[in-house]
Amino acid sequence: MSNRKIKIAVDAMGGDFAPRAVVEGSVQACRDLGAEIILVGKEQAIHVVRKKKDSSIRVGIELVLENKADAFVSAGNSGAVASGALFVLNRIKGIDRPAIATILPALKNRVILLDAGANNSCKPYHLAQFAVMGSVYSKYHLSCASPRIAVLSNGEEESKGTDITREAHALLRKSKLNYIGYIEGKDVFKGAADIVVCDGFTGNVLLKAAEGVAECLGKTLQEEMSSSLWSKIGYLFSRTAFTNFKKRFDYAQYGGALLLGVRGPVIISHGRSTAEAMKNAVKMAAQCVEQKVVYHLANDLEVSQDFATFAKKPSLFDKLFKSDSGLKRPEPEQ
């Protein structure tokens, strides 16, 4: 890494607790990292009210395009950030749809889930492209040399899934990636795969359900722990254990989600980002810059293209004459 300071543009207007949480988190990240932070937003608005709330997104992404910033971080509307990034930075050749890649804590490892919400409906080759992008991200960001890739489905058997997951499954089976087949929602959190691909609608439902269950369980546990004198005493003894437990599943520890597929590092953080979450999102952005994730992705896809040919968008010719994916539609079970 060169001695030049990393510069991160941060959307001061995005998120439920903006601009306060953003400014606080950025200052902390600045101190910890020694990176340079460019806060983007209306100067007076940072102190008063938010107007034209998405314009800061555009400005921040343009800073990346003009090389005035190395990365952009926003807790604003994820759809607006994704489409803004696509419009301003353009896509990496070989990728038809950028995807939001979220890192989830699982029992044994960290799991990259994509797409977490950029594309509501996807074609099979989109899912295959997500797998390619996820594997590069996993390699450079999580140092996972040969990440296990799975397609999210409603069962492990090949006969499960939708027409789209079945075709994606057939494409991935033919690839050189470490593809392990379908994965169920349950096994995602056991860490049965390193990368889980799905359309953005399903990914979003899965992520938010996980968040909801964790919140619901946490509240119920709290209720039970304060239900009697004994349990209250017990809580005092095991307070450290509870604090560690909470920390392991606190989304604020996991920074943000990288938007994969655009020509520059853009990090989307949770709409409810606290200062702590913003700090970690900025740190993650700095890491992605150091690890040159976007550069490697573009390089792998555009220079040594052959590893992603299986995921190419089919031409009209392919569609007309090669539509057989080699998988039969399953007969209804009986």
Next chain:
Amino acid sequence: MSNRKIKIAVDAMGGDFAPRAVVEGSVQACRDLGAEIILVGKEQAIHVVRKKKDSSIRVGIELVLENKADAFVSAGNSGAVASGALFVLNRIKGIDRPAIATILPALKNRVILLDAGANNSCKPYHLAQFAVMGSVYSKYHLSCASPRIAVLSNGEEESKGTDITREAHALLRKSKLNYIGYIEGKDVFKGAADIVVCDGFTGNVLLKAAEGVAECLGKTLQEEMSSSLWSKIGYLFSRTAFTNFKKRFDYAQYGGALLLGVRGPVIISHGRSTAEAMKNAVKMAAQCVEQKVVYHLANDLEVSQDFATFAKKPSLFDKLFKSDSGLKRPEPEQ
């Protein structure tokens, strides 16, 4: 309720722990309820091995058709049970696709989620029919007079969702049901709605993700609680609190899922059903028989049809000339 004993047919061959767990659970339910249980399966197989494993499903459902049993319970392959029930018992008029209705524990209430896995892809009017079935089920099984119905989506705003959820949303908005709009995965577990409708693929992903997160959190908590002497002492003090906590989220307490839309009560229980889970599934079947859930559903749909006309399958005429659902496709956010 008449004095006649309720008769429940139970699939002795279905589930990972069959036949042992099934037999044990059935015996317990029999004792607690005073109901009559008919175990279905090969007599010798109940003690030895399982062969032709789905034939017990067919036999059990036929007992319901012939009025030799009031309900059927199986922990076997849910697809096989659903298609078997549809084939043997037939559908209720006005319903195009039966759906698996699961009851989830949420913070404030119990939530009915459907479809939990019978239909991988759905049309908008299927989702609307699920809402109709769910509301009748909620009324008679959970005594919820005017259940709040929501469509599962990736955000609350109308512009979110897929083409299918948006059309279902438009149909439900026109209905007389207590429709409250879109719901996010997160809010399902807060109990923001009483009924959540979605396609079976998404429903299955949500359910299994919830199961996986609960398991992962449970294991991590256990790890943390046994990480130091203090936390171990704390655990001893608060053991009752932990036991109660576990019980509140144990799927075994929630019996099975009712298959809604076929002309007879069929309960699908978890493939990993223990004896306790089987007992509760049988109890739930007996409740559904007493509450006449299926009778009421058929009656409401077939006699006073008007409340479900909005959910009718569109005719070719409708498709050609009335395709405008009144909802505009959202512009991409920018």
